[in-house]
Amino acid sequence: MKHTMTVAALAAMMWSGAQAGDQWGPYNAEFPAASDGLVKKVKQADIFASAVAGRVQPFALSGWFKPSEPAPGRTLIAGVAGAQAGPGWFVCSVDGAFGFCGYGLEVVSPLKLAPNAWVHLAASYDGRRVTLYANGSAIARQDAVLKAEGFTPAPIKESAQAAPVDDFAPRISMGPRSKAATGYAGRIAGFTVTATALDEGAVRAMAATQPNDALINFESGSPSWPIQVRQMYGQVAPQDPWTLPKSGSPFQEPKAKPAYSGPALVQKDANLWTIKSWKLQAAPEVSAKPEHISSTGFDAAGWYQTTTPGTVLTTLVDRGVYPDPDYGLNNMAIPESLNKQDYWYRTSFQPPAAFKQGQRLFVTFKGVNYEAEVWINGRKLGGMKGAFVRGTFDISPYLKLKGDNVIAVRVSPPPHPGLPQEESIAAGAGENGGTLAQDGPTFIASEGWDWIPSVRDRNTGLWQDVELHATRDFKLGDAQVITALPKADNSVADVSIEVPVSNLSKSAQRVTVRATISRRDGSMKPIQVSKTVGLAPGEHSVRFTPADFAALKLKNPKLWWPNGYGAPDLHELKLEAMQGTQLSDQASTRFGVRAVTYELSLVDQGGHLRRVEADFTKGRELGVRITDGRHQAIKKLSDNNWATGLRPEAEWTAAIRPLEETTLSPFLVIKVNGVRIAARGGNWGTEDWRKRIDRERLEPYFRLHRDANVNIIRNWVGQNTEESFFELADEYGLMVMNDFWASTQDYNLEPQDVNLFMENARDVVKRYRNHPSVIMWFGRNEGVPQPVLNEALEAMIYQLDGTRWYSGSSNRVNLQNSGPYNYQTPTSYFTEHAKGFSVEVGTPSFPTIEAIKAAVPSTDQWPLTDTVTYHDWHPDGNGSVKTFNAAMAAGYGAPDSLADFERKAQLLNYESHRAIFEGMNAGLWRQHSGRMLWMTQPAWPSTMWQILSHDYDTHGAFYGVKSAAEPVHVQMNLPDYQLMVINNPAAALNGATLSYAAYDVQGKLLASGDKPVAVAAVSTSEPIDAGIGALVAQHKLIVLKLALKDADGKLLSQNAYWPSSTLAGQQGLNQLATVPLELSTRWTGAAARGERQLEVTMRNGGEVPALSGKLTLFNADGERILPVYFSDNYVALMPGESRTVSVTFKSQGAVRLDLRGWNVAPQSLRIGAQ
Known part of the structure; x- marks a missing residue:
């Protein structure tokens, strides 16, 4: 058999791209320094299928190469990678010299590769030796017998789950990047792999004609960010009736609440008043013309007194037209017709007493969804469109200085409301959103997402305040x-x-x-x-x-x-x-007086990735834009990462500071006031699915987030864009990543009216730019907006803000990809998930049994039914609970009741949520800089992705996060069971002591000890080996208590674990004897804001560890007191240990304190009034 290819055959195929049976290529590619490699799957099952006795048969690698810069060390340029892109045979550079590399073999020529010059290189193997050619001449040879290991496909089983042949076939690999090899920077033309050796004549013919760069389209290893090429538009037909959720109980009867009966105008400042009193009616029910509706003679006696600010649905529920959609399947009792009609809002008022002759009076609508036509005293003032733009109108020319003035507003819902997908066991979670996304600045999640059902009115109405403002x-x-x-x-x-x-x-x-x-x-x-x-x-x-x-x-x-x-x-x-x-x-x-800077890796004009600290405030002062977020400037890097561009005018200015440390590249690090912030927090899909946004309702959520030790939240798709949200974020120290109103690329529809979108966006930036909590702007959730919108947003942010980073995408660009969203093992959060800066990682989060009973009828609570599924307990999709249920059954045993399920769920909740942030802690500033839950805030009574309940109750997830995210923290890492101390504050921790004690389930002390600890500011200790791994291996299951004290003996942090050598080993926890904790209380005096504070001490007087001790507070009538702020809960107590917990709440009279836990004897304690 002849193993050389003829000159004529090669010449015919070199530039044509024709595929012979024994040739692969040619390929043309270019690789900036900041780049990913390119891999081409080979259609044939195996390039080296003819390997005999494990020996590789003759082959050759050839092509033109033009390095753009010297390649230090050993750099693979182009070749054949083994199965699943493993090692293979490559044209390479070794200390700048042309070579052949692979499987332990290196053949290095004397030729140094010159930058910016084309050179033809070939490596030919004839079965006995490797010959290297440069520009058609042989320049090095080495005898070698190459082995076929790594190129032999693994056996493929004939089954539906077998990996496709392509997963085992070799690949053509160009410019590969890995941590072990420097990446090639430069161009490749005509790279070809032949399954025959090449003689010198054939190689000389191939090297005869140098490539013309201008005539070749090079595929880039660093492509630009793509545009959207596909989309989803939700339900296209009504859901099949048999898949609709079903309940064992009827819908509740509607219950009316007292309506607002105060004055029409409430003074807010010397020249500012809020219009509080409005009436509402569906437009089809009103036959009068606008001129009449907006006049004093119109009779609106039959209209509904509104809940304002608030949506149409909120008013109709509050007035007793529909049942509370938060409960059970009541939402199914509310018609979709609410989003397919207009509404009239009407108010009348007399001019404020402080309003003087010669002044002007303006009315401002601070938020109307979606479109409004405004009338006063029979005259049309104008209109506004988009949920997030203010509409201000001068009413001075039409104002009656004496008597009543009437304002009437015709409000239209978004024009593309879509169809609902009602989650059930049969129907599954369904799609996220649909046609509503094209309407842009609105509440696109109100069509229905996998964390809320469809909101029947799509949040239509006067959802923010309306104000009068007097000026001269x-x-x-x-x-x-x-x-x-x-x-x-x-x-x-x-x-x-x-x-x-x-x-x-x-x-x-x-x-x-x-x-x-x-x-x-x-x-x-x-x-x-x-x-x-x-x-x-x-x-x-x-x-x-x-x-x-x-x-x-x-x-x-x-x-x-x-x-x-x-x-x-x-x-x-x-x-x-x-x-x-x-x-x-x-x-x-x-x-707030503060400075925000950003550590980022940016791609400069030469294609290099530069690690810098970007100061956008300084850039604004200097008149330079720092980042280039256009699609063509966002570049792909290795490991499927992406980075935004660095604008040339900023490269050598004081707006950026070069950084030598590149460990976290390309990921974002947030710095506030010069201090690196370990960003731990979560996403807010929306604060409330019906936009009940008054401060009194929202503040407990923010306070609980602060108490959970998180420091960052995200305004997902801008659904929380209102004053109370940002004011409370400011007050509670929660940084905000702020999205605009576009969602997932290649999935959701893109906003169609760019001008409308930008009008809303400009107003939002001007309105909220002074809030110190806002630390960056995202153009789109999970993807970059279409170029015309993305570029307009970036330019506008620079013009109207200029002090913060704008990035088109909420993930991937200098950030980690999203997910996972279902239950994962705790170890995986240390080893594989959410590396770098991850904006979305989630896991199921079942609420307390009290919260479930408050939201789900008793007939539907157990076994978990359609009603619980409707409240987001997903049978499929991103948040599928299959892995959660499987882990529970394998680790704790299958549950036999709701109480048993909830008890086991809280242990999983605590452990998994703690692991998410402890996994981040373990690699802080080495692998990780931020990790955010999907989600922390529930939009309604949910069972998924939350750390607290919609009714303010707090379950295991909350306290797992609270522990892991505390400022100074002691933890056990997985999978190696090493101990570590995390010191987040900007002050060193010296002279501290870490104590540990390990028990078996019978309460026997297995080991204990102390370790001295010193940790630098904003840093972590080195891993500390206390022999925990050996204890787990020996005893299969232990209970571990950790405590960290400062030099004065003050307790800084404590933690408890129950590690086992296998998941099934967790069932040993069922052997823990029930412990009756000793419970004592005392009032500690009045707290701030009319609150009371109770001090509760729990003591384990038993002989075994007590796990997950959970306190619940009730009033004298047996109703939960909410919100209530526990300093700790779900506590673990070792034999003889005590824990004192403070309980802060607003409630008068006597209270009842209930205690339960994993192996804690239930008890109730009645406590008399203070």
């Missing part, structure tokens, strides 16, 4: 406050203020703009600056900078810090526009 000729706009910390010790803060001022008159006038900075608690002397300017009619900007006003250089300022790193201090800014001696307008805003 000068009107203030949305001021921007920018803070910078120019000194490393943060001893000085520069505050810059830009104030939009509109001259509403028809002539130029002078105005004095006064800005006063203070703190609400009076802890600083107010700082006041002012400027008098002449302004022509129209809008202008008045600027106050530290360069012009020395007072704006704040000395030793109180800073805003994320939760766990310091107090989230806030400052007040009051603005006044003085027209002579008269106050024309005034406004106020809050801001």
